Structures are given as structure tokens and as C-alpha cells.
Amino acid sequence: MRTFYEELRLYFGGSRQMTIHWLGIAIGAASGVVLGVVADWQVGARWRKWHERRALTREYGPLTGQYMNHRVRDDGSHEPTGGTVEIAWQADDGLLEATGFDANQNPEWHSYIKMSHEYAGTGTGHYNNVNSIHGGIQQVIYSKQGRAFSVMGVSHSRNGFAHYWKLKE
Numbered sequence: 001m002r003t004f005y006e007e008l009r010l011y012f013g014g015s016r017q018m019t020i021h022w023l024g025i026a027i028g029a030a031s032g033v034v035l036g037v038v039a040d041w042q043v044g045a046r047w048r049k050w051h052e053r054r055a056l057t058r059e060y061g062p063l064t065g066q067y068m069n070h071r072v073r074d075d076g077s078h079e080p081t082g083g084t085v086e087i088a089w090q091a092d093d094g095l096l097e098a099t100g101f102d103a104n105q106n107p108e109w110h111s112y113i114k115m116s117h118e119y120a121g122t123g124t125g126h127y128n129n130v131n132s133i134h135g136g137i138q139q140v141i142y143s144k145q146g147r148a149f150s151v152m153g154v155s156h157s158r159n160g161f162a163h164y165w166k167l168k169e
Helices: 004-013 022-063
Strands: 065-072 078-090 095-101 107-115 122-129 135-143 148-155 160-167
Touching: 022 078, 022 107, 065 148, 078 160, 095 122, 107 135
Parallel strands: none
Antiparallel strands: 065 078, 065 160, 078 095, 095 107, 107 122, 122 135, 135 148, 148 160
């Protein structure tokens, strides 16, 4: 009876030959490729989406808060409207939810703003007036230094506007 060491020496030493089953290798390789493609398609897409939302939450989650609303005049100066804008980050959807209030704290409009992962600090949203079905489009740019949003938009009647939302201190 031979020891394990002797068996290994005989096996790898050349007195015994290992047969290669090429069909088994080909089937295994093809199965691996198919499973890899399916896994990347299913799991990879979910992972990339989760990773993107996590990065957006890190970037835009801290923007939640109350902002003072200012109208931007043609000369670039800011005129306080007396109203406020409440912003909340919706991590599941990757959106900023914004609600505008007048000086008496009555809601005026509501908006969902999709922030860009490509261009940091920028986003686009659609707002609706509270008392009607009409609204418009908003484009926002967030300034970390100013802790404020510059907002440009167009209403349903194609009237342009510019606002400046400054974080309440």
C-alpha cells in the first residue's frame, strides 16, 4: 500500500496521466459567462442605483430646512417676499421636496426637484400651485458658500421668474 505522498508523486511525476474533458470545461465556461451576465444585469443595476442614491443623500440630505424666499430683481438685487420655502430630502426617490409658503404661512406651491448626480448642486423640478392644477418648471443651483438656492423658472403662462432661497439661520 502506497502513502498519500507516493500517490501524489506518481500522479504528478508523469507515470499517470490526467485526462482533460474539454466538453465539461466548455460547458462550465459558458455557464459562468451566462451567470455573470445575468448577475451583472440584475444585481449590478440595483447596486449602481443604490450607490447613486447613497451619494445623492450624502450630498443633498443636509439641505433639509427652512429657507427665506427672495425675489431677484432685474438689477440682480434680492427683494424679500416675506415667504418661506421648506425643503426636505426624499432619500427613497432621490428628490428634494419643496413647499413654498406666503408671509402668513399659507402654502402657495409644491415641487419635487430632481438633483443631478452629473452636475453637482444643480437640479430641475416641476411645481404645482396649491389652489390650481397649473404650475411650471424650476431650475435650481445650490451654493454651498451662500447656503442658498438660485432658482429660475417658467410658469404655465410662460412668464419667467427668478428667486433666491437663503437658509434661515
